[in-house]
Amino acid sequence: MIGSLFGRGMGLLAWLGGIGLAAGPADGAAAGPFVRPPYAGAYEPQGVDERGLWMDLDEFERDLGQSPGVVRDPGLNAFVRQVLCDTVGADRCGALRCYIVADSRFNAFMAPNGMTVIYTGLLARLHSQAELAGVLGHEFAHFERRHSLAGALRQRSAGNWSAWISLLGVLTAVRTGAVRQELQIGLIAFTRGQEGEADALAARLVEGSRFRLAMAAVWRRAIEEDDALRREKGLRRVRHDITSLADDHPADGQRMAMFAAEELRVGSRGLDGGAEYAAATEPELPLLFAALVRGRDFAVADYVLRSRGEALGWSGALLTLRGDLFRLRGHPRDLVTAEELFGQAIAAGRAPPEAWRGLGLVQLRRGNAAGKAALASYLTLAPSAADAPLIRNLLDSGP
Amino acid sequence: MRRVRHCGLLWIVRTLALAGLVTASPALAGWTLVPAGQTVVVGQLKLTPPTAWNAQTGSTARGVAWTHDGFELNLLEVTVTRSGEPLYRERHRRRGVGGVLPPQFALIDLVDLFESGFRAGSGATVFVIEQASPAKLAGLPAVEIRYRFSLSEDALPSRGLVRLAIIGDAVHAINFTAPALHYFDAGQEEARRIMDEARI
Structure with missing residues (x-):
């Protein structure tokens, strides 16, 4: 099967094995506390593909720095950066830049060149430093594992294969749609696999930080928010515990279950930081919620407001x-x-x-x-x- | 993070490609020339532009869209909206509309309604009202709003000037938008003149 060529990589296990944690929690053995591998210094891109990718991203970041959509509140930016540094370690944090962007969506990403973008919609939906640490840890995992480069190479390879197969089909009068579709499905599965790896690494990073692991609640609220939206719009309800072929992330229910199991194993040790989170985000509440309140999704905005009010007052x-x-x-x-x-x-x-x-x-x-x-x-x-x-x-x- | 469409490099590349596709699309639209001094009727308003404008045909449900140099550089929209209709077409129609006129509304409500409608229609992620003040449109009480905004797809700051009035049973709006750098300042005087000289 061509799809098997794009199966999940062994990268995460190899990385964990390199630091003596190959026997992870899956086998029931009591693993020691998570220890980050020694920091080897600022990473430089290797090879023409990675250098080209960084060059494009550096240019994107230059434009982003000038964007009026970037939130420049020094207190909020310092708060987010501190949580990031406390999660991934001060040594690794030095190579990263944070940008908070006005956008009502629940999203964040970290680019291969260390540019980190956090949407205000994400900050509106989180309730504690611990939850923010989990999100930032997930994004850092993509960066540390260089998922974007691997994904871009996979996509280019899949694109090349698809183009040649399409041409071959034209020359031989053979239908190639199914084969090319399988290539795409394989690529999506690869991306979904990367997201699962990032979640697993995020759990380890938070476990090794001063924060409590508290990501299951984030995905539970994401499910409830989606259900509220679908009810309001009269859309078909969906199951949140299974993925389809077109899903490039694990289902929210799967992520919730994974983190719930990890939280059970790790326990409730660590700082939650709800009060600190409330205090840091309170001055910018109008900015964090402006697009939600004045947008088109009443049920979503009301759910996000109520969940914050019930959690943080x-x-x-x-x-x-x-x-x-x-x-x-x-x-x-x-x-x-x-x-x-x-x-x-x-x-x-x-x-x-x-x-x-x-x-x-x-x-x-x-x-x-x-x-x-x-x-x-x-x-x-x-x-x-x-x-x-x-x-x-x-x-x-x-x- | 949650949707790979917005996660990392792939999102950035797709976004840039989509922006390029969108900006290339005007070639598909129909255009007519509105000569300087020609009176155009939109709803209950009669407008006489002092200079020639390019008018896109069939692009708006209830009004006209004019430009000198392309919509990304200057855009003058004249719209007529009745009760129950949205001020701006929703970008993502499956998700519902924003800025729908309620059955009873006052002039003061138009500020919030315009913001909601404009955000939904344009996808603006930043929208800041610089000033909302009383004005006149065709001799009738109106609201004039000066605002700045930017879209999620680009880092370009833009500014807008809109004048809205309730004429008959509908809200009539003349809205001018352009990039903040050069084009808004270059075009706002003529936009304001069109608003000042509009008549019933």
Whole structure:
């Protein structure tokens, strides 16, 4: 079978074997604590393929550095970088650069040249330093194992094979679609295998760090979020514990199960860092949630907001964001909910000025003239707000 | 991380390729010339541009899209949206729409609705309102919004100027967008003149 040519590699076992952990947890033996191999110094690309790949990525990173989508808050960036360094080790961390990018999707990646990109949608969905460590450990595993280079070479090889087979089929009048499809399936399986390896290595890295291994909850919430989205959109529910031929990642349920087993083995030792995570991300909550709240997926945004509130507490800013979510959807019962949420935000203290703005707008929509007082409070708290001229005009326009 | 479409090198390469394909697509669209001084009717608005514009035919459901140098460099859209319709066509239609006009809405609501609709329609990952102020459109009360945005596919910062008004039973919007570097400043004066001189 041609597909067998692209089966899972033995790279991870070889790596673990090199540091004396070839007898991993699968055989039930009590493995010692994970010890990172000695750091050999900054890695340089080898060969024309890898040098070409790094050159392209260096250029991409230069553009990314100028992008207005990059979040430059120094506190948040320092926090994320510290978690990364604590997870992979300070020696390895020196070669890595972190960029937080405004994007509502749950994603992050680490490129072969050490560029690390974390989406704000990811930060909105995580609840602790431990969870962030698991994600960053996964991305570091791709970098350490040079998965992208291997994947690019595989894809080029598969592409070459596919082109030659297609030409052969034309010359011999033989159908080659099935063979080329099998090449693609093999490539996807290879990529899926890499993701599984990265998860396994991430578990080891977190185990060897000061953080608790806590990734099963992340994948559980991903499943619940997807189910909420499908319910809202009337889409067919899917099973989260099996993969199809087209899945280039393990299923979320498989990842949850793998990490749950690892967490059972490792135990609950290590720092969770929920309070620290909440404190570090609180100042940028509007940025982390802006695209979600003002996007098109109400169920997803509400699920992510509620899960953070239930895990880390409902701050005035978080209540205001949820109030805006309901206000923007704007059904009659949503306006009632929004008014309650804005009221809770204000009562909780330290609510952002947007809480008074949202309360005022909702009250006016519901025909309650008290909304003007709330909007006046908003202007007092934020006289230079972008929409201040519009709000002032509204207040000046009469009763 | 979760979807290899966004994971590592493969995502970057595919994204760059897709961006190239998208920018190459205008050759497939139909175009007509709107001569300087010709009056064009969109919904209840009559517009008379002071210079000639290239108008894309059949590209918008309810309005017109004009450009001088290509949509990536300057884009003037005039749209008419009724209650229950989205201000901007959803990029991913299976996932629903954003910025749908509710049955009852006030001028102040147009700021949030425009942002939601524009984010959904353009896929902007960064959208910041610089100023929202009262204005006039065809002599009627309107909202003028100045904003900046960027799309997920590129690092180019862009700016926009939109004026929205409720005329009859529909929201009429004239929206000008262009890259922040040179093109927005070069084109906003004419865009503003078209908005100022629009009439019913």
